[in-house]
Amino acid sequence: MQIRKITQCYFSPRGTTKKVVTAIARQFSGPSVSFDLMEQPLTKQEQLSSDTLLIIGMPVYAGRIPKMCAEMLKNLKGSNTPAIAAVVYGNREYDDALIELRDLLKENGFSLISAGTFIARHSIFQDVAPNRPDTKDRRILKEFSEKSSLILDKFNENTATDLEVKGNSPYCQPGNVPLKPSGDKKCTACGLCVKVCPTHSIDIANPKKTKKDTCISCGAxxxxxxxxxxxxxxxxxxxxxKKFRKKCAEYKRPELFYLT
Ligand SMILES: Cc1cc2nc3c(=O)[nH]c(=O)nc-3n(C[C@H](O)[C@H](O)[C@H](O)COP(=O)(O)O)c2cc1C
Ligand code: SF4
Ligand code: SF4
Known part of the structure; x- marks a missing residue:
């Protein structure tokens, strides 16, 4: 299939999900636009044509995709538009995040040609998977992009079937993460954190404090x-x-899914 445009879409408070999406996008040529949901929260509908390739990446929050992203993505529409999806998790588990993303994309008119789960340093517990993605991950990511490109060449929107991925439906209930960051005495009130916070949970009048009821612990x-x-x-x-370090010590590998 001939692709004329690439659209990258990601939510990446700590930067790893963005890195994964841009690494996949490197495999494809053509004019490219990016929806960074931290900066551009998709408040109005965006329609992608059938000759566009969507490359989308979401971090895993409590086994699901972040709730605010699931809401925003309702505004991203395709018309049998091919898509590649990645979920990025902190070496615990990705649970039902990938199947949730697959279902959401399908509902919005996208045809998933491939999907992968990739591992990042845990954004809350930085001692978990501190060196991920590593050299092995980058090699797998490259192979994934190359194979996805071959599948896209043969993709026919009229005969495409649903991509099988791992996960349960109904999805697991996302647990509440009670840990919220705050500032200490080193704060100079520069205001950068106020600007970057996607949920407006920091007030410039006292940037050391965090509005606990709205903060999603994203780490931006x-x-x-x-x-x-x-x-x-x-x-x-x-x-x-300490508990997480022990629980998530096993080295998890990326899992890849392709349309056959
Ligand atoms: C609120 C929250 C919940 C998380 N839940 C999970 C989880 O269920 N499983 C997991 O392995 N990692 C979990 N993580 C870690 C992130 O999925 C991981 O660090 C992610 O890659 C961060 O993406 P980013 O670098 O693009 O921000 C969680 C992180 C946050 C902030
Ligand atoms: S305002 Fe925010 S970003 Fe700036 S020094 Fe204080 S805590 Fe850090
Ligand atoms: S205050 Fe909470 S929601 Fe805002 S950037 Fe920090 S961790 Fe993210």
Whole structure:
């Protein structure tokens, strides 16, 4: 199939999901646009034509795709538009995130030709999978992109079937993550975290504080803070971090799914 445009779409508060999507996109040529859902929350409908390839990446939050992204993605529409999907998780499990993304894309008029699950450093517990993606991951990502490109060449929107992926439906209930970051005395009130927060949970009047009821623990504020002021503090975090380090010690490998 002849593709004329590439659309990349991702939500990536800590940057790994974006890296995965851009690595896949490198395999394909043609004019490319990006929807970075941190900056552009898709408040109005975007229609992608059938000669566009969508490359979409979502981080896994509590076994699902982030709730605010699932809402935003309702505005991304295709018309038998081919798509490649990636979910990126922190070496615990991806549970039902991939099947949820597949179903959402199908409902919105996309035909998934391939999908993959990839591993990143855990954005809350940074001691979990600290070096992922590693060299092996990058090689697998390249192979995945190459094979996806071959499948796209043969893709026929009229005969395409549904891509089989791993996961359960009904999906697992996303658990609440009680850990929320805050700033410490190193804060200089520069306001960068206020600007980057996708849920407006930090007030410039006191950027050390976090609105706990709206914060989704995404870590964008920690990532951007030039003073290393924002982070997770307190005994509850220390206990959870120790537990997670142990629970997620096994090296997980990417899993790849292709349309046959
Ligand atoms: C609120 C929250 C929930 C998470 N839940 C999971 C999970 O269920 N399984 C897992 O392996 N990793 C989980 N993670 C880790 C992220 O999936 C992982 O770090 C992700 O790749 C971050 O993407 P980013 O670097 O693009 O922000 C969670 C992270 C956050 C912030
Ligand atoms: S980015 Fe860091 S230094 Fe700047 S306001 Fe936020 S916490 Fe303070
Ligand atoms: S305050 Fe919460 S939602 Fe906002 S950037 Fe920080 S972790 Fe993300």
């Amino acid at each position: 504020c920690i990532q951007i803070c030039p003073k290393n002021s924002r982070g997770y503090h307190g005994p509850l975090y220390k206990i959870a971090a």
